[in-house]
Amino acid sequence: MVSLILLLPILTILSFFAVFPEPAHALWPQPRNLQTGPSTLRLSPSFTITVGVPNPPADLLAAAQRTRALLFNDKLGRLVLGRGTGDLKAVSSARVLSHLTLKLDGNVTTTTARPISVEAKLPFGQRDEGYRLIVPEDGSAAVLSANSTLGLFRGLTTFGQLWYTVSGTVYTLGAPVEIQDSPAYPYRGFMLDTARNYFPVSDIERTLDAMSWVHINTLHWHIVDSQSFPLVVPGFTDIAQKGAYSADAVYTPQDVANIVSYAGARGIDVLIEIDTPGHTSVISKAHPEHIACAEAKPWSTYANEPPAGQLRLASSATTNFTVGLLSAVAKLFPSPLFSTGGDEINARCYHDDAQTQNDLAGRSVEQALDVFTQATHGALKKLGKTPVVWEEMILNFNLTLSNDTIALVWISSSDAAAVASKGFRVIHAGSNSFYLDCGAGGWVGDFPAGNSWCEPYKTWQNAYTFDPLANLTTAQAPLVLGGQQLLWTEQSGPQNLDSIAWPRAAASAEVFWSGSGGNVSAALPRLHELGYRLRQRGVHAISLQPEWCALRPFACDLTA
Amino acid sequence: MVSLILLLPILTILSFFAVFPEPAHALWPQPRNLQTGPSTLRLSPSFTITVGVPNPPADLLAAAQRTRALLFNDKLGRLVLGRGTGDLKAVSSARVLSHLTLKLDGNVTTTTARPISVEAKLPFGQRDEGYRLIVPEDGSAAVLSANSTLGLFRGLTTFGQLWYTVSGTVYTLGAPVEIQDSPAYPYRGFMLDTARNYFPVSDIERTLDAMSWVHINTLHWHIVDSQSFPLVVPGFTDIAQKGAYSADAVYTPQDVANIVSYAGARGIDVLIEIDTPGHTSVISKAHPEHIACAEAKPWSTYANEPPAGQLRLASSATTNFTVGLLSAVAKLFPSPLFSTGGDEINARCYHDDAQTQNDLAGRSVEQALDVFTQATHGALKKLGKTPVVWEEMILNFNLTLSNDTIALVWISSSDAAAVASKGFRVIHAGSNSFYLDCGAGGWVGDFPAGNSWCEPYKTWQNAYTFDPLANLTTAQAPLVLGGQQLLWTEQSGPQNLDSIAWPRAAASAEVFWSGSGGNVSAALPRLHELGYRLRQRGVHAISLQPEWCALRPFACDLTA
Structure with missing residues (x-):
């Protein structure tokens, strides 16, 4: 071959x-x-x-x-x-x-x-x-x-x-x-956040279908976050019971099995993420003892978005709890990968938490995070999982991480070079090109200006012209596993899942299957046809141009 | 009272x-x-x-x-x-x-x-x-x-x-x-463009329902444009026959009657717009003799978007044709208003059109436009219609317009003062606050940068904090009839109609019913409830925040 x-x-x-x-x-x-x-x-x-x-x-x-x-x-x-x-x-x-x-x-x-x-x-x-x-x-x-x-x-x-x-x-x-x-890159993903707003299983399955039609091979499932915990975890069912938006807005182990099976039959692996130690406020509903600065105010002092709350990473009890939780989740998902998150850890939260200060006993937060991460990653390793983390875990802290740890580069794609220079593998998930939610204005209340940190809207053209190897040496290139577009759902739900994701999310699918360097003019007629085909198959992909243009390839090009 | x-x-x-x-x-x-x-x-x-x-x-x-x-x-x-x-x-x-x-x-x-x-x-x-x-x-x-x-x-x-x-x-x-x-302003509208992409009657009816639930009283129907002509006009059926996207993508007189009736029963008047003399390229499919620079290239020389084409406004035959067309359309719509458009007239199109140069016979385009407009407006007046025009017809040209002509202010809301200073009535339709399509990047092909002229996204907060009387004198204030949010559909279709419009379009509905000056923090919980209620009624309104916030009024305010 x-x-x-x-x-x-x-x-x-x-x-x-x-x-x-x-x-x-x-x-x-x-x-x-x-x-x-x-x-x-x-x-x-x-x-x-x-x-x-x-x-x-x-x-x-x-x-x-x-x-x-x-x-x-x-x-x-x-x-x-x-x-x-x-x-x-x-x-x-x-x-x-x-x-x-x-x-x-x-x-x-x-x-x-x-x-x-x-x-x-x-x-x-x-x-x-x-x-x-x-x-x-x-x-x-x-x-x-x-x-x-x-x-x-x-x-x-x-x-x-x-x-x-x-x-x-x-x-x-x-x-x-x-x-x-055959694919240019082995990882081609799509990330869905089901914590800010909940999505029924049928929405996820429809999304898996659409993903499979463009050879996307990984659903990165950001299943829980500070706002809600919809995953029913055996042995930890009280978290979803108290932390899901409602008794109906949950994913049971059977739902998970169905989704994993549905995905697998379509060539898709489900990479589950339980974000730690930040983005965990909601765990305080069932286990207040494990969460520092839970719903502390003002939220903007303690977290990037409301509500605040982080696992007490310096506590051995909390570490054991987290190891148990992650292990239980890991058993629901047969993927070789498991993401422990690690983004946006707020220092002030730990600084102001008396228990954490006591637990630290003179250690730094970084030292405690190292112990905490070694415990969670060690447990996952024993279960055969390769850890996946957000880039801060590699770039912001000096942690003892296994060499095979994979970094999700999200703050800026240019951070891939720094991750690679430390020898870790990279999944491109840059907010500068791949965040599907950006460009809809700010969502926090009482903020008439209404702008947001990740303006503007990330067009399909932006994603399509992405260079996965920019600023990397030839030797570093093999560290790039691929990439994905991501949907954070502060302003999304079942109502706009299809329209915000499709056909845009197909842009990265082509970059990471066919290789980069395609030009947007040549791609557009095919992307139109994909969009129309998706609609025929029940996915509400949006129009990228007036139909007049879609029926006349290249007639609406800038210089036509 | x-x-x-x-x-x-x-x-x-x-x-x-x-x-x-x-x-x-x-x-x-x-x-x-x-x-x-x-x-x-x-x-x-x-x-x-x-x-x-x-x-x-x-x-x-x-x-x-x-x-x-x-x-x-x-x-x-x-x-x-x-x-x-x-x-x-x-x-x-x-x-x-x-x-x-x-x-x-x-x-x-x-x-x-x-x-x-x-x-x-x-x-x-x-x-x-x-x-x-x-x-x-x-x-x-x-x-x-x-x-x-x-x-x-x-x-x-x-x-x-x-x-x-x-x-x-x-x-x-x-x-x-x-x-x-009772309403603060008599005109509260919603504009839908059904020419760039077509919307089935059922989508329009669902939109009318949603509009009626927030006391919006006018559907401004931008029904045709350069890209397609879906309206079947008695006596002019060849235009839709050759200019609709397909034989199914049309509004028959019966469809129009049904929509007008559906709207009327919900307290909504249908303000039809036949944009003239620009935005008419598609008429060339049936009547090439009436269109200057039809599909001329490069399109960007002759129009703001493809395809180029404008009515030969200096031709008496074209003027008669237009009067006949507008009169036939006017008879389908019982509204007291009728919009003849008038935006984005391209001078180069007429400059390069030999027939127009001949027809002008030494007159300026402005002089010909005056004759043309007096003919169309005169015919509409005889049918009992009050003319509505885009702001350029008042601000860019010195035309003989009836005093009761109403201006749609779209380029910038600040232009309302200039319109009012000329004594004309104003409908606020400013791209700076009310364009629902802005902020989705550029849609022309072969343009990797992908930005657009009307970035960024116009948030509900932007529309909600709009002051209809800014820069107007007390004497001019009564000239402001109200306003509307608008959906131009280069990048929209049935797939994202609800999600791009709702609940955002309710923002102007409240400004023009309740009066301006509301604050976004106080409004948000009610807007959430409207959004949830719309969903229960089958309109796919999007989430404005994580459900965590929606269930906790004010908890996600910037300073909470």
Whole structure:
């Protein structure tokens, strides 16, 4: 496979440009190697997908079934004038494709054909998302092959994006199609905060679907925070009981299992975050003994947003409690990763907390944080988890962290260089490019000016032109695992989840799958088509331009 | 009524402040005179609304029925900790309200009890939206009285906002309630652009419902523009046939009649706008002879956004065509107002158009515009319409305009003073405070920076703190008819209509009903409740804060 990838680029670049200015396929993210031809091909109404894998895992069979259903349910008219009626003549005389066959490459035995959900949770070095897709122009069976069921799933997703519908006929342009694909970066995420405002399970599942359609492979679930604690943790059920917004606004262990399973079947790992020691005010409702400066006023003295409250990190009782809590949570989530957070620790909170001052017994907060973190990370390590932290844990404190700790760089993407210089791996989550919530004004009350710290709105263009390796040395480049867009939900809820996230969140998905350097003009027609396809599939992706522009690729470019 | 208004303020101010910090009623807009008491009152499950009006108009009866249904369908838990469970004791021992009686004040005969829809379309001086609502604390019948069915409708809307639900019981706090209400300004609007992207009739109707719930009385319908022409105009059907995005993306005369009727029954007048002579590119699809610089490139030379194209204002044939078109449209809309637009006229378009240069025959564009405008406005006047124009028609050109012409001030609210100094009436529609679309980045293609001319996002706080009379003399103040928030839809569609508009658009509704000067801290708890109530009624209003804040009035204020 490696040699093929090395051989293909020249052909690919040629064919890539040959399809502009009118893209023949609305593929997102752009495959890394794509060859197209001149022919139209239509799908047989009795089109079948054959999973040619011995003892195929149930989630692969289900994925094939879903893909098959979408082919006929999408009913996406091509985004050109006439919505594809101009293709009718070519469609009517086109060859008919009746079959897609899936097969695993190499020496596959039944024991190696692991479920997608298992492949999706392998450590990064072992996870293989590559696939090869060949759609001949003569109507003979299309073939999708990969080294893993996860690769087959990615290929199915791409196959599902090849098709348009006109007058009831499903067809593609540019056959034959040959795709050799694999991601530029192993981590491509989407973060959702379910603590500021709660989201029902169905919203999360719809989001997972949308993520899977653009090859995003990780849901970073910021599940709890100072405002609410919706996670029902076995052995710690009193926290959600007293800290969820309501008895209905919770995620039970069964909900979690369903979400993890739903995600896994779509090639998505669920990276859970229990933010510590800050962002934990709500734990005081059930365990006041563990929280310093709980709801202390003025909140702005003790926290970046209300309510204030941090775990008493210098207390051995609180440390034990936290280790127990994190361990219990870790057992609900099979991911190899676990985030312990670590952002925005407020020094004044500990300074003014008499118990913490007593517990410190002359140690600094940093020293106590080191002990605390070694305890939590040590427990997670024992459970097989690799710790993930916000960047402050690496850049603001001198802590004893395991070398494999992963940093979420959020304050500024430029901090990636400092993290890398300390040898830690980086996930790009920069507020400067990837915060979906920015640009909606300030939300704190009694503040008529109403601005906010992370203005302006982070456009898809901003995310799309992001360079993951900026300011890094060649040697540091492999430390960048990938990146994600993030939705903090102070001003969001189920009402605007889709509209604030889609299609914007697809921008980073392409950067981290296809590699950076794409240009926004070339990308826009494909992004329109993704948006329209998402809508056909029930995700309320917004319009990026007037439909007049969407139907006329490049006509609304700045210099057109 | 006038004397009552003069007598009430002192009592009102006292009671207004007495209910803080925990508002007993989530009324939006705030009634101009409100007195509340200490008692809880619950609604009988067999609660009835009696319309004590001889030969009541059907739309009033229907409004009473809808109000009655909402009382029991809202199921809004009070936005405090426990969502009203703390009220249960008071509720269980509360008196029961079984009746609301509506009656018209004065010497009402069957001929004066006009439908709401008729009252809603009267000229401003004759339109009476005032009402008086008394809800006794002893369970005796509540009484809603007004001089008009339109006033009764406003009162019904307010009555519907008095109620919460806890454990299946519908109740209010703060009885007795006495409200004497009427608007500070006669025009309170919401503008929707259905040309950049199309909205189905159902979206417009849902928007009309939401508007009516905050006493907004005008839908300013920017129905067509350069990108698409969805309005099917009798005698001019070819324009929509060739200029709508699709055969389905149109408003037929029957759709218009339905929308006008739906609006009228909710106390809303529909102010239609056919923007001229600019913003008309799409007319070239059916009538190329009438459009200068149609889709000329580069678009940025000939228009503020693609595609370019303006009516050939110097041509008598085009003038006649426009007069015919506007007259045909005017007959579809019973409003006393009609907007002929007039914004963003591009000089270069006419300069480079050979036919226009020939048609001008030595006249200036301004002179031709004067003739053109006198023709269109003259025709509209004959049909009983008062012309509405964008501010450039008054400030940028020296035109012969009727004294009663109304200006939409959009470029900057500070331009209101210049408009008023010329003696024209003003509707505030300033991009600096009221443009709902601003702050989402630029949408033109091939523009990686992605900023836009009207950054940043216009927060609800910005709209709420707007002063309609800033920089105006006392003598000029009566020229201000009111104002509106506006949704231009380059980056919007049905997917984000609710989330971009609500509850933000309620901010101007309160400014122009209750009067300016409200403070954002006091308003926020009520605005939260409005947002939650809108959701219960099917409008996807967004969260303005984490629910933690919404349940704790003032706890997330900047200095709390």
